[in-house]
Amino acid sequence: MKIRTKSIIMICAGFSILSLILTVTLHSIITKSYSDLEIKISSEHVERVLNQIDQELSNLEATAYDWSIWDDTFYFVQNKNEEYIQRNLQYESLEEIAVNFMVFYNNTDVLIYNITYDFEQEKEVCLPNNFFHMLLTIKITY
Secondary structure, eight states: OOHHHHHHHHHHHHHHHHHHHHHHHHHHHHHHHHHHHHHHHHHHHHHHHHHHHHHHHHHHHHHHHHHHTOHHHHHHHHHOOHHHHHHHOSHHHHHHTTOSEEEEEOTTOOEEEEEEEETTTTEEOOOOHHHHHHHHHSOOOO
């Protein structure tokens, strides 16, 4: 074998080994960097979603509190007056405060009234009975 051929083979082998080492090294560095970046971005998105949920919950709690301390609501729960329903519990009222349903219980956990509306389908819907049972297990007091 000529020295020229040996030199070309050695140079090609050297470049191949160097390329292989460089590829493996860069691949591990880049993969780790992208993996870290993906975890960071995912964590930021999850944090943003959790903050949004906390904000929505805070808004809902404020709305529930506002309605719960209202004298008209207190009297409605006591005597289930139809005028209160006509003035305050229409679908537009739910839409204004951005809730799909409202449920009224008295102090002895008796369901007084509920209203549920699906704004996407634009129709009244019924909640399953086990939903009302679940609500009784959650005690929220204001």
